[in-house]
Structures are given as C-alpha cells and as structure tokens.
C-alpha cells in the first residue's frame with residue numbers, strides 16, 4: 301500500500317511585495333499576493349519525489365484564511381492528491397503554540413499517516429516552531445533541518461544539514477521532518493493536474509470539524525504576548541579611501557566616534 | 568468528444584472578455600493564464616477607452632476597479648526647454664465617459680474572476696506550451712506533454728504570441744510590429760494629484776507627448792495618466808531608431824521624460840512604486856496575420872489589434888472587442904457543431920462590422936506620420952521657435968506670424984519640399 305504523507309503548507313505574502321506601513325508600523329499583507337511559503341515548496345517536492353519513486357498518497361494541510369485555497373490548488377497542480385484547509389475565525393490570531401495544537405488535531409482528524417513533512421520556517425513569521433510543535437503534540441519522532449528524504453524499509457532516512465556537516469538519520473514511521481529552503485528545485489504545476497484539482501476541489505474544515513475546546517485555539521489559546529514591535533534601524537555605512545600613512549589619523553577618528561578604544565583611553 | 572467547448576490562452580482583456588461571454592452562454596470554457604494572479608505581469612499605460620466592456624458586463628462601470636475617468640486630455644510637444652500643449656477639458660465627459668485609467672494588476676484580476684464566476688475554469692500559474700493538432704486541425708492545447716482537447720482554441724496571448732508563432736499560425740514579431748514601453752507608477756496623495764492636475768473627485772488627466780528633445784534620430788512618445796493615488800508615467804519608444812543609435816538606452820529616455828522641467832513638477836515628492844517594461848503592439852493592419860483557421864481564432868494584441876503610434880495607445884478596447892467577437896463566433900460554431908475554418912471565418916466578418924478592422928485599415932500607414940521626422944523633430948522645434956518669437960517682447964517692430972514660421976522652419980533645417988511632402992502625407996493619412 302502506498303504510504304501516506306501529509307505536507308503542512310502555509311500561504312504567506314510574497315516577500316517581494318510586502319511593505320511595512322510607515323505610519324502604523326504594521327506589516328501590510330493585504331496588498332501582497334499570497335504564495336506558498338518557500339520552504340513548504342521544498343517540503344512538497346520531497347513528498348513528490350517519494351511519490352515518484354515508490355508511490356505515495358499526499359495530503360496538503362494548511363491553516364489559514366479562505367484565500368489560502370489557491371495555494372492548496374497550486375500544490376495539487378504539482379501532484380498532491382488531496383487538500384485540506386483548516387479555516388475558521390476562531391482559529392485566527394493564533395501564536396505558534398495554538399497553531400501547532402490545531403494542526404496536530406487536524407492531522408489526527410485525517411486518520412492514519414506515515415510521514416508529515418513541514419517547511420523549516422516561514423518567510424512571514426519565521427519562528428520555526430510549528431513543525432517540531434506538531435511532532436510534540438502528536439508524540440512522534442522528528443528530523444529537523446532536512447535536505448532530502450527517502451523511505452527505506454518502512455523507515456524515514458533523512459539527510460540533515462547541520463553546522464558541522466551532514467548527518468544521515470533513520471527514524472521509524474510515523475515521523476515528522478522539516479525541510480530547509482532551497483534543498484531541491486520545486487517542480488511547476490501542470491495544466492492537467494490543475495484542472496483535475498479544480499474539479500475535485502479542496503476540503504474546508506472549521507471549528508465544528510475539529511471540536512477543540514474554544515480556549516485551546518486562536519487568540520484565546522495563545523499564551524504569547526507581543527510586548528512591542530520594532531523596525532530595526534538601518535545600519536549607517538561609510539567608506540573612506542586612505543593610504544597607510546594616514547592610519548594614525550583613522551585610528552584617532554574612529555576613537556573619537558567611540559567605535560574603537562585607543563591605548564591612552566584604556567590606561 | 569472534446570473536454571472543453573473552448574480553451575483560451577491568456578487572461579488579458581482579450582482572453583477574459585472572451586471567457587466571460589462563452590461561459591455566460593453556457594459553453595464549457597477553460598481560461599489558462601501563466602501569471603498568478605492574472606495581470607500581475609501585464610503592463611498598460613493605461614487608459615481603457617470606450618464602452619466595450621458593456622458588451623459582456625453591463626454593470627462594469629459600477630464594479631470594475633477603475634481609477635479615474637478622463638475629463639482632461641492633453642497632447643503636447645516637448646523640446647529641451649519648452650512644452651507646447653493643448654489641454655482639452657470638457658464637462659461633457661462627465662456624462663459621457665470616454666475613458667478610465669486602470670491598473671492592470673487589479674483590472675485583469677477583476678475580469679478573470681468575472682469569467683470564473685460565470686462558470687469558466689480559470690487556471691493560473693500555468694504556461695501553455697503549444698497547440699494539439701489532429702488531422703491538420705487545432706484540437707486543443709499541449710502543456711508539459713499533456714493534451715487538453717477543445718473544439719476551438721482562442722489564442723489571446725498578447726503582443727509576443729509564442730504559441731501562435733511556434734505553431735506557424737503567424738510570423739515572428741519584427742521591429743516594425745512593436746515598440747518598447749517603459750512605465751513607472753508614482754505614489755502621491757489624492758489631494759496632491761487633484762491639485763497638480765487641477766481636477767477633483769474621480770475625474771482625471773490623460774496626456775501624451777512627443778519627446779522632441781531626443782538626440783540622434785531616436786523617436787519616442789511619453790504618457791502621463793492620473794490614477795486615484797498614483798500617476799502612471801512612461802515612454803513608448805520606436806524600436807528601429809533606438810536600435811540604430813548605440814548611445815541611447817530606453818531607461819535614459821524615461822529618465823529624461825520624468826525629469827523634464829515641465830513634467831517633473833507633477834511627480835515631485837512621489838515614491839516610485841513600480842517600474843516595468845513591456846512590448847507595445849503597434850504594427851497596424853500590416854501586422855495582422857490570418858486570424859482564424861480550423862479550430863482556432865486569434866484575438867487582441869496576438870492578432871495585432873492595437874492602435875498605437877507614439878502619440879496614442881489603444882489596445883485594451885480592441886482586445887475586449889475582438890475577444891467578444893471571437894466568443895460570439897465560437898458560440899455560433901457550437902450551435903452548428905462546425906468548427907472549420909469556413910465557419911470561423913465569421914470572426915473576421917464580425918470584426919469588419921465593428922470598428923476594429925475598419926480603424927486599422929483606415930489608419931493604414933498612420934505610423935509613417937506619427938513616427939515621422941516631421942512630428943518628432945521638426946514640429947516641436949518649429950513650434951517652439953514660432954511661439955517663442957511670437958510672445959517674446961524685445962522692443963522691435965512685430966513681424967507677421969507667417970514670417971516667424973518661415974524663419975523658424977528654416978532654422979529647423981527641414982527642407983521646404985520635405986515639409987510639404989510630409990504635410991501632404993499627414994493630411995492623407997488622417
């Protein structure tokens with residue numbers, strides 16, 4: 301029997317089109333078009349590669365507003381078999397804890413699965429919490445920072461890109477893996493598959509589907525409190541051409557600007 | 568049996584108008600667009616002239632994303648130091664709207680979504696690779712090796728129609744078929760725009776200019792259109808003369824236009840939101856290929872239906888009209904279950920009946936005038952010299968107007984015989 305893979309996908313505003321409202325300091329997402337979070341494209345591609353090799357049934361799971369439907373259809377156009385959008389006002393404004401919890405509950409509602417693949421992090425909030433969070437709520441093993449995934453003898457073999465090298469791990473199924481951005485080249489959608497996807501449509505689940513206690517989801521289920529939001533100040537850059545014999549002056553100048561300490565000061 | 572009654576390649580104004588009409592008439596319609604969302608890569612000045620949309624969407628003026636209606640139409644000649652212009656404003660445009668400024672990203676999405684809501688299958692983010700042929704007839708489209716079948720395919724791919732060209736349905740695009748369009752969208756407050764252009768409410772300004780200050784024979788026109796909270800400003804550059812000159816680059820022409828002493832005050836303090844470049848279809852009737860055949864029709868820019876010559880750019884209206892005419896033809900073909908070339912010929916007849924082909928034929932060769940040395944160099948220089956001398960008070964006896972014109976003409980370096988010849992040509996083409 302083909303293995304069952306769940307790909308977790310978040311629709312994010314196209315980073316190229318986002319801008320920060322200069323008056324209200326909020327992220328203006330309304331004007332940007334929605335795209336698949338980049339590392340989720342790589343996660344989907346990992347799933348599709350497994351499907352190419354050994355066959356797999358791929359479900360795309362996303363929590364978000366109704367507009368996220370187009371991103372799910374795009375995933376199905378690339379080869380995912382089924383799309384589920386978890387969408388309800390009461391899920392809105394969830395922090396990573398509530399998001400992970402709601403997604404874990406959605407996975408349970410999907411029934412049996414072998415592998416969950418998530419992106420490593422998103423381009424709009426980028427906490428990297430959600431993949432590991434879902435694994436924890438489900439109580440399954442996980443492999444993070446993966447660049448490629450294979451199924452061998454009913455186990456997940458994952459290559460992990462770590463600071464000091466590549467680690468290859470094998471973990472038993474069911475498992476969750478998070479995939480790094482740019483770890484593969486995502487394929488493009490096909491017209492045939494997109495027509496099929498539009499005919500088939502996606503499933504929309506709401507609060508009544510999941511039946512979680514209201515105080516566990518959305519803003520009520522979110523323990524994070526945002527204290528303040530700051531736009532990092534643009535670093536001032538300066539360049540100056542000097543010759544070796546001007547070094548002394550430069551040291552004095554930098555000292556005067558408080559950028560370096562000179563010996564006399566230290567003494 | 569085909570999978571769809573019609574497949575439309577490209578969800579620009581031509582393709583989406585066709586899809587709205589077909590889907591409203593109950594035909595199974597597939598509209599394929601490579602951009603996602605539709606319009607995100609499309610460029611127009613853009614003023615949509617006329618009421619063509621009324622043919623498929625009677626209420627378009629109420630719900631389409633329109634920026635401002637044109638109440639003031641400017642035409643001008645720019646030299647390095649001067650602007651000679653006519654600004655026609657009329658309250659008559661309040662009750663009888665002649666054109667609206669639109670931003671394609673929003674406008675194209677609106678049209679494509681209308682097609683979808685009427686029942687068309689809208690697939691975005693997918694590029695059609697080619698046409699599927701069966702017994703020498705177009706039987707559908709090919710994408711990544713898959714064949715999707717339809718009784719008729721409408722090619723509405725825009726100015727550089729790769730599918731039509733690669734299928735041998737029309738020749739490659741040449742220098743004389745296109746111009747280069749460069750455009751900026753500049754953000755300003757609504758109040759500032761109203762003040763600078765002397766307009767109010769949702770009325771707007773549309774201006775086109777001959778860029779007479781260009782050197783080395785390069786020819787280009789400039790445009791300046793008001794949107795609600797932005798200004799669209801750009802240049803349409805003649806390809807032949809640009810190619811012939813190694814020193815001028817398209818972006819420099821744009822720079823010179825927006826920094827012109829009498830254009831820059833309109834844009835001052837604005838923030839550039841968008842910079843784009845796109846080909847402009849402008850070959851006129853000479854660029855129109857065979858627009859129908861067994862199982863296919865070509866509409867909009869892909870068919871060369873655009874009227875543009877460095878002074879005026881009209882293409883959206885022709886695209887919509889031809890899209891609707893193509894759809895009407897397919898609807899008739901469907902009712903007779905006949906999709907042969909002989910049946911689809913009705914498309915050309917329909918366009919003859921409308922102004923599309925008539926306009927293009929009537930103004931055959933107009934580009935020789937509007938891209939002429941007379942219009943782009945001599946006229947601006949002569950006008951400047953004449954008006955300057957007319958209004959400049961230097962305490963010497965006044966000369967006759969004709970005398971001033973003649974001396975200005977002489978100074979411009981244009982031979983009198985050439986001038987008469989060009990003037991004659993101009994009269995004939997208009």
Ligand SMILES: Cc1cc2nc3c(=O)[nH]c(=O)nc-3n(C[C@H](O)[C@H](O)[C@H](O)COP(=O)(O)OP(=O)(O)OC[C@H]3O[C@@H](n4cnc5c(N)ncnc54)[C@H](O)[C@@H]3O)c2cc1C
Nearest residue numbers: 309363393395396399418419421422425426427428429430
């Ligand atoms: C301090 C803080 C305050 C916040 N406050 C708010 C707020 O007030 N309102 C608000 O709307 N948001 C808020 N957010 C954003 C919100 O918490 C996150 O958007 C959301 O929880 C997902 O986290 P993330 O984007 O960091 O995902 P990451 O953890 O970076 O995502 C990793 C992977 O998890 C999967 N994934 C993540 N989200 C989803 C999803 N929705 N569906 C399917 N898969 C998913 C994807 O595979 C993704 O690649 C806040 C975030 C932070 C850090």
Ligand SMILES: Cc1cc2nc3c(=O)[nH]c(=O)nc-3n(C[C@H](O)[C@H](O)[C@H](O)COP(=O)(O)OP(=O)(O)OC[C@H]3O[C@@H](n4cnc5c(N)ncnc54)[C@H](O)[C@@H]3O)c2cc1C
Nearest residue numbers: 577579580581601612613614695725748867868882883886
């Ligand atoms: C700078 C500039 C200014 C202009 N100003 C004006 C103006 O003020 N007023 C005016 O009326 N006209 C103006 N025009 C002309 C006008 O933009 C065009 O005439 C008009 O867009 C033509 O519409 P269309 O539907 O034929 O083609 P397009 O609008 O070009 O649409 C074609 C669509 O097909 C898609 N496509 C192409 N190939 C494929 C494929 N293989 N598979 C799937 N999809 C495909 C494209 O992505 C595109 O969305 C201007 C043009 C330019 C460049």
